[in-house]
Structures are given as structure tokens and as C-alpha cells.
Amino acid sequence: MTRTIHAVHQVSRPQGAPTAENFAFVTEELAPLAEGTALVENLYFSVDPYMRQAMDEGPVAEGHWALDAPLEGRSLGRVIESRTPALAVGEIVGHRKAWRTHAVVTPDETRRIPDLAGVPLSAHLSAFGGTGLTAWVGLTRIARLQPGESIFVSAAAGGVGSAAGQLAKLIGAGRVIGSAGSPAKVKLATERLGYDVAFDYHDGPVMEQLRAAAPDGLDAYLDNVGGDHLEAAIERLRENGRIAWSGAIAQYNSTEAPAAPRNLFEVNLKALRMEGFLVRQHMDALPELYEFLAPHLASGRVVPEETVVEGFDRSVEAFLGLFRGENTGKMLVKVAD
Amino acid sequence: MTRTIHAVHQVSRPQGAPTAENFAFVTEELAPLAEGTALVENLYFSVDPYMRQAMDEGPVAEGHWALDAPLEGRSLGRVIESRTPALAVGEIVGHRKAWRTHAVVTPDETRRIPDLAGVPLSAHLSAFGGTGLTAWVGLTRIARLQPGESIFVSAAAGGVGSAAGQLAKLIGAGRVIGSAGSPAKVKLATERLGYDVAFDYHDGPVMEQLRAAAPDGLDAYLDNVGGDHLEAAIERLRENGRIAWSGAIAQYNSTEAPAAPRNLFEVNLKALRMEGFLVRQHMDALPELYEFLAPHLASGRVVPEETVVEGFDRSVEAFLGLFRGENTGKMLVKVAD
Numbered sequence: 001m002t003r004t005i006h007a008v009h010q011v012s013r014p015q016g017a018p019t020a021e022n023f024a025f026v027t028e029e030l031a032p033l034a035e036g037t038a039l040v041e042n043l044y045f046s047v048d049p050y051m052r053q054a055m056d057e058g059p060v061a062e063g064h065w066a067l068d069a070p071l072e073g074r075s076l077g078r079v080i081e082s083r084t085p086a087l088a089v090g091e092i093v094g095h096r097k098a099w100r101t102h103a104v105v106t107p108d109e110t111r112r113i114p115d116l117a118g119v120p121l122s123a124h125l126s127a128f129g130g131t132g133l134t135a136w137v138g139l140t141r142i143a144r145l146q147p148g149e150s151i152f153v154s155a156a157a158g159g160v161g162s163a164a165g166q167l168a169k170l171i172g173a174g175r176v177i178g179s180a181g182s183p184a185k186v187k188l189a190t191e192r193l194g195y196d197v198a199f200d201y202h203d204g205p206v207m208e209q210l211r212a213a214a215p216d217g218l219d220a221y222l223d224n225v226g227g228d229h230l231e232a233a234i235e236r237l238r239e240n241g242r243i244a245w246s247g248a249i250a251q252y253n254s255t256e257a258p259a260a261p262r263n264l265f266e267v268n269l270k271a272l273r274m275e276g277f278l279v280r281q282h283m284d285a286l287p288e289l290y291e292f293l294a295p296h297l298a299s300g301r302v303v304p305e306e307t308v309v310e311g312f313d314r315s316v317e318a319f320l321g322l323f324r325g326e327n328t329g330k331m332l333v334k335v336a337d
Numbered sequence: 338m339t340r341t342i343h344a345v346h347q348v349s350r351p352q353g354a355p356t357a358e359n360f361a362f363v364t365e366e367l368a369p370l371a372e373g374t375a376l377v378e379n380l381y382f383s384v385d386p387y388m389r390q391a392m393d394e395g396p397v398a399e400g401h402w403a404l405d406a407p408l409e410g411r412s413l414g415r416v417i418e419s420r421t422p423a424l425a426v427g428e429i430v431g432h433r434k435a436w437r438t439h440a441v442v443t444p445d446e447t448r449r450i451p452d453l454a455g456v457p458l459s460a461h462l463s464a465f466g467g468t469g470l471t472a473w474v475g476l477t478r479i480a481r482l483q484p485g486e487s488i489f490v491s492a493a494a495g496g497v498g499s500a501a502g503q504l505a506k507l508i509g510a511g512r513v514i515g516s517a518g519s520p521a522k523v524k525l526a527t528e529r530l531g532y533d534v535a536f537d538y539h540d541g542p543v544m545e546q547l548r549a550a551a552p553d554g555l556d557a558y559l560d561n562v563g564g565d566h567l568e569a570a571i572e573r574l575r576e577n578g579r580i581a582w583s584g585a586i587a588q589y590n591s592t593e594a595p596a597a598p599r600n601l602f603e604v605n606l607k608a609l610r611m612e613g614f615l616v617r618q619h620m621d622a623l624p625e626l627y628e629f630l631a632p633h634l635a636s637g638r639v640v641p642e643e644t645v646v647e648g649f650d651r652s653v654e655a656f657l658g659l660f661r662g663e664n665t666g667k668m669l670v671k672v673a674d
Contacts, residue, residue: 053606226602239615245605260597265563268582268613269390275612276605278576 003030007100008315010065014055017323022055023316030104037104038087040077042335044308045098046125047073047319048159073098074130076113076121094124101312101335116290118298126330127293127304128286130279131159134246135167136289137282138222142244142275147172149219152210152236154178154229156198157185160246162305162329164222165194170296177213179206179229181325188328193305207232222246231261234272243274305329340367344437345652347402351392354660359392360653367441374441375424377414379672381645382435383462384410384656385496410435411467413450413458431461438649438672453627455635463667464630464641465623467616468496471583472504473626474619475559479581479612484509486556489547489573491515491566493535494522497583499642499666501559502531507633514550516543516566518662525665530642544569559583568598571609580611642666 004027011024033039051065051073058064065071075098079091086107087093093110097103113124126132138160139145151168155161156178168176178189178198189198199209210232221233223245233243267274296302307327309318312335322331341364348361370376388402388410395401402408412435416428423444424430430447434440450461463469475497476482488505492498493515505513515526515535526535536546547569558570560582570580604611633639644664646655649672659668 223605226605240618260599260601262597264597264601266613267611268560268563271613271615271618273610273612274604275610276603276608278608281577281608 004028005030005100005102006312007070009068009099010055010071011067013057013067014052018052018055018320020316020320025313025316030102033081033083033104036084037106038079038082038084040093040095040097040103040105040110041080042075042077042098042101042103043092043337044122044125044332044334045073045075045315046129046131046159047315047322047331047333048130049322051319052323070097071099072096074125075103076124077103092121099315114290116294116298119294120304122306122308122332122334123297123304125332126159126306127163127297127302128289129330131330132163132293132304133282133286133289134160134279135163135222136292137277137279137285138244138246139164139167139171139220140288141282141285142277143220143222143242145171145173145220148174150175150177150214150217151220151222152177152179152214152218152233153195153222153224154233155224156180156189156193156195157305157328158224159327159330160222160224161189162193165189166302167194167293169194170292170302175214177210177218179209179225185325185328188305192303201229205232207235210236217241220244231263234261234263234266237266237270237272239270241270241272243272245274245276246279306332308332308334310334341365342367342437342439343649344407346405346436347392347408348405350394350404351389355389355392355657357653357657362650362653367439370418370420370441373421374443375416375419375421377430377432377434377440377442377447378417379412379414379435379438379440380429380674381459381462381669381671382410382412382652383466383468383496384652384659384668384670385467386659388656389660407434408436409433411462412440413461414440429458436652451627453631453635456631457641459643459645459669459671460634460641462669463496463643464500464634464639465626466667468667469500469504469630469641470619470623470626471497471616472500472559473629474614474616474622475581475583476501476504476508476557477625478619478622479614480557480559480579482508482510482557485511487512487514487551487554488557488559489514489516489551489555489570490532490559490561491570492561493517493526493530493532494642494665495561496664496667497559497561498526499530502526503639504531504630506531507629507639512551514547514555516546516562522662522665525642529640538566542569544572547573554578557581568600571598571600571603574603574607574609576607578607578609580609582611582613583616643669645669645671647671 012022014022054065079087079089092113095110153161153164157180176196178195179201180186186198186200189195197213206228214236217238218236221243306329315333318333349359351359391402416424429450432447490498490501494517513533515532516538517523523535523537526532534550543565551573554575555573558580643666652670655670
């Protein structure tokens with residue numbers, strides 16, 4: 001059994017956009033397994049926009065990464081050695097010890113991955129992972145999207161957006177409008193991700209493009225970018241509209257205070273609800289999502305949109321690609337078969 | 338019976354702060370009452386910050402005022418002549434035909450004012466009027482304030498704020514913090530309006546003063562001013578904090594886009610909920626407020642804070658005084674006994 005593992009550490013803090021120099025690949029020799037632990041071979045892990053914030057200086061207890069130390073992230077792995085009856089060799093588990101080829105875990109640090117017929121393993125990091133659950137919670141619990149209502153989703157071809165378009169349609173939404181950062185992503189959004197209409201935010205001011213796409217206004221907005229998208233959505237939302245704010249990738253690399261929407265006072269005038277949410281506070285929604293979505297995944301009606309980068313040595317490249325818009329859907333690193 | 342009535346019309350649109358020149362006092366001769374209507378002698382009406390927005394150009398259907406025409410506002414009057422069995426002479430009714438000494442109304446345009454033992458008539462425009470109901474809805478339905486929680490209220494000595502401090506304490510709030518615009522108002526807030534601590538926003542940056550007043554953070558914020566107060570509140574709110582946004586008097590006279598809080602992204606990071614609301618959508622909360630508050634008003638434990646300007650000829654002066662901070666509590670015009 002291997003005792004030499006590979007890992008990525010963060011070795012410096014970025015100013016603005018992260019670079020490869022902020023990371024280092026390291027090897028480590030594992031001590032023999034302690035009683036009550038198991039060794040997991042990682043198969044997949046996800047790289048996510050929120051990790052940009054973790055790279056900044058800040059308390060580890062609040063999710064910031066320490067330098068020269070193991071990093072966190074959502075992972076799927078197979079138990080290959082065990083000194084606890086709670087984890088059997090061969091079992092597939094989810095855990096948070098990513099950015100490494102192998103991880104030593106206790107049972108408490110893992111969650112069981114249900115074997116859902118016809119659902120591919122990687123879906124547990126995409127459609128059933130943090131991004132899919134974010135889309136589900138944002139649509140159902142925060143925006144409380146009702147059949148027939150119209151919704152705008154920014155970053156429509158991204159991890160959350162690719163799940164949100166398809167879920168919104170399954171919920172029975174009326175007009176589903178998306179924005180994305182390239183013609184290919186716009187095409188993907190309308191052809192495969194459930195969007196009725198989408199636009200490329202490079203083609204002109206978001207405000208103007210959203211006015212054209214939603215001439216009758218909006219009931220809800222699922223925000224993954226902030227900035228000009230948020231301002232345009234506020235303008236288009238009807239009285240009692242809802243904004244579910246799950247992320248702001250446009251701002252993560254900013255070293256200045258982000259531009260706030262100049263029309264924020266319309267939240268008051270139109271009785272809008274703008275609600276941020278943290279998916280970790282909504283883990284109890286996962287069984288609902290399994291029940292709602294698994295049959296559609298198994299039947300092929302819904303396809304989890306994933307960009308899978310193969311090979312642990314490309315982990316940093318995969319992460320940096322997120323900020324250059326190189327992914328469609330969820331960005332995953334495939335570590336082993 | 339008088340047939341000559343006095344009224345105030347708006348005759349021009351303000352640029353920035355309104356002035357006396359935007360208004361004119363007019364007299365009018367009434368035609369004989371039509372079948373199905375009644376003549377009401379107005380006793381009180383309220384002048385409110387939201388009226389500044391009504392003065393701007395815009396659709397009458399959305400509450401904007403037409404020039405050279407009767408104006409709206411919350412009023413209390415006595416029926417003095419009636420050609421409908423639904424309105425008896427001598428009855429006290431609430432209606433929206435303010436800024437005039439008398440009004441011709443249909444039964445549909447009026448609401449019955451309950452005779453609550455020990456509650457003064459003017460309270461139906463203050464503690465039980467739009468401002469008191471705004472405070473109640475903001476605290477209970479929007480901020481969902483729980484016993485023991487801490488809350489910040491801006492414009493603590495204003496119409497909404499004077500009701501909110503007392504209501505928050507009755508609900509069982511922990512620390513209730515207010516801001517106001519003069520030493521006298523700060524004193525009033527802590528001595529009579531339920532606030533545990535208050536500060537004068539002229540004494541230094543709101544951010545610093547709120548940090549000192551709420552060193553352990555906040556659970557909720559009832560916003561009546563926007564701007565720097567909103568930014569400071571966002572900084573102080575704990576995870577899952579709530580912002581109930583009922584008004585933004587600081588911005589009504591602005592001819593530029595208002596400054597948005599630079600830390601708005603914390604709504605996402607801390608899973609805050611920022612919710613605007615329109616009290617007209619919550620009129621069904623009024624019976625709750627009667628039940629909750631009437632005994633306290635009757636016993637004198639709660640005193641509705643009102644600034645009563647006597648005499649119809651001082652109506653415009655009363656309204657303009659709102660924007661110079663001349664009121665404590667609800668600003669009312671007393672038209673007749």
C-alpha cells in the first residue's frame with residue numbers, strides 16, 4: 001500500500017487574481033494508520049470560486065486557508081485501508097480533504113454517498129454537490145420560485161447556473177433567462193441547460209441586454225456574479241421580487257471594494273427581498289434534491305454539466321481556469337479511476 | 338354649513354429639497370353633496386417623508402402627485418353632512434384626502450376608526466397609523482425580531498423609529514440601539530422611546546459609533562435612512578442577520594444616485610436577508626397591532642411620540658420641517674378640534 005502521497009499547498013497570498021506561484025505540489029510520507037481512521041484514495045475533487053476567498057488572510061475557523069498546509073475542498077474517494085469498522089474497504093465516501101491524492105479520515109469526517117441507480121459518481125460533486133444544492137436551495141428555499149414565474153440566472157453555464165437552468169424548468173418556471181461569458185456558453189445554456197434565452201455579457205451593457213430579454217420584468221434573480229448583473233436585475237424585478245445571492249465570482253479577485261448597485265434603494269421602493277445564503281446551512285435539503293432530481297438524471301432528461309480536468313498534476317491549472325471562464329458547469333479534477 | 342374649503346396643491350416639481358414655492362394654498366366652493374357621499378371635516382392629517390417621492394414627476398397610479406390638484410395623505414375627520422346611510426353625522430373616519438380642511442368621501446374611501454378606551458384620537462395616525470404599523474410590520478414580519486435579540490434602528494426619534502424602540506422592548510428585544518440627529522433626540526430616544534443606547538450621527542462616522550454601541554454585533558436592523566447607516570449595519574450584522582428596509586429619508590431629496598453600501602457583498606458572505614416592504618401590503622397586521630399595543634397605550638406605559646403643528650395654514654411648514662429634522666416622532670397637522 002502506498003505511503004507516499006501528493007498534495008497541493010498554498011504558499012503565498014494572491015494580490016487580485018491567483019497565480020500558479022501561489023501554490024506548490026508537495027509529497028508526504030504517511031505514518032501507519034491510527035486506530036479509528038481510514039485511508040481514502042481520492043477519485044474526484046471540485047475546485048470552486050469560493051476558494052478564492054479562502055486564499056486571503058483570515059481565520060482558519062472561518063474557512064481561510066493556512067499557508068504551507070493541507071487544503072480543503074469537496075472530494076469523493078474510495079476507502080483503501082481501514083482501521084475502523086465504520087468505513088469498509090471499497091466504500092465510496094464524500095469528505096472535505098481535497099487537493100491531495102489520498103487522505104486519512106475519521107468516520108465523522110465523511111459522508112456516505114448513496115448509490116442512486118443510473119447516476120454517475122461525479123454527479124455527487126456537481127448536480128448533487130455543493131453547486132447543484134446551491135441552485136436547488138436558491139430556487140426553492142430562497143427565491144421560492146413558483147410555477148410560471150420568470151427568473152434570471154447569472155453565470156448560466158457555470159457550476160450553479162448549469163444546474164439552476166435545468167432545475168428551474170423542472171420546477172415549472174415561465175421564462176428562464178441566463179447570462180454567460182462566451183457565444184459557446186450562450187449556445188450551451190439555451191440548447192442544453194434549460195434556458196429560454198441567454199446573452200453574452202460581453203456584447204453590451206447587462207442592463208440593456210436584460211431589458212431586451214425580460215421586457216415584462218422578473219420575479220426572481222439567482223445571483224452568482226454581483227456588480228452590473230445585480231444592478232440590472234434590481235431594475236427588472238417586479239414588486240415583491242426576490243434575489244437569491246449565492247456567490248459573487250466577479251468580485252473575488254478584486255482588491256478594491258466592489259461596485260454596489262446604484263439602484264439599491266429600489267429594494268425598498270419595490271419591496272424586494274435580497275437574501276444571501278450559505279449552502280452549508282441547508283444540507284438538510286439534499287434528500288429533497290435526490291428525490292426530485294435522481295429520476296431525471298437516471299432517465300437522461302437532465303445531464304449534469306461538468307468540466308473534468310484529468311490528472312492530479314493539473315489541479316492548480318483547473319482552479320486558475322475557473323477565473324478565466326474555462327469551465328462549463330462544475331469544474332472537477334479527476335484524480336484516479 | 339360651510340361650502341368654502343381650503344386646500345394645499347403642489348404647483349411645481351422640486352429640484353432636491355422641496356420649498357414653500359412648490360405649494361399653493363387654494364380655496365374651493367363645494368357643490369351640493371351627491372347621493373352616496375358625505376362631507377368630512379378634517380381634524381388631523383399626517384405629513385410623511387414618502388411624500389417627497391410623490392412630489393417628483395411620475396404616474397399618479399404609482400402614487401405621484403399631479404400638479405394643481407388635490408393631494409393625498411392619511412387623515413382623520415368627522416362626518417358633518419351625509420347622503421349615505423353608511424356614514425353617520427358625527428362619526429370619526431380615516432381616509433386619504435388630506436391637505437384640505439374638508440373632504441367629500443364615499444364609504445369605500447373611508448375606514449372606521451375603532452374607539453379604543455384610553456387611546457387618544459391622534460394615535461390613529463401615529464402609533465396605529467402608517468408609521469406605527471410600519472414599525473410593527475418591520476419588527477415582527479420582516480426582521481422577525483425574537484426575544485433577546487439585538488436591533489439597530491435609524492432615525493430613532495422619527496415617526497417609525499419612535500414607535501419601533503418602544504415596540505422592540507415590548508417584544509422582548511435585548512439591546513435596542515438607535516441613531517438620531519441631535520443631542521435632544523438622542524436623549525428622548527433613551528429616556529422615553531425604549532432605546533438602551535443611542536448616538537448622534539453628527540458626532541462621528543456612523544460605522545465607528547455603531548461599532549462602539551454594538552460591540553457584539555447585531556441580529557437585525559430597521560432602516561429608515563439608507564446610506565452610511567446601512568453600510569454600518571451590514572458590517573455589524575451577524576450571520577443570518579436581517580435588514581427590514583422601510584424608508585430612506587436621507588435619499589429622498591437627492592438628485593444623484595444614492596451611495597450604495599460598499600460592503601453589500603457581505604449580504605452574501607454572512608447570509609443576510611435584506612427586505613424592503615410596503616406597509617400598504619400589510620394592512621391585515623393592524624388588528625394584531627391594536628391587540629398588542631392598545632393596553633399599553635391605555636395604561637400610559639407607551640406614549641405615542643407626536644409633533645403636532647396646529648392650524649391648517651401651517652401644513653406646508655410642517656411638511657418642510659420633516660426634512661430639517663424638526664419633528665420628534667410622527668409629524669401631524671391639527672386642522673380642527
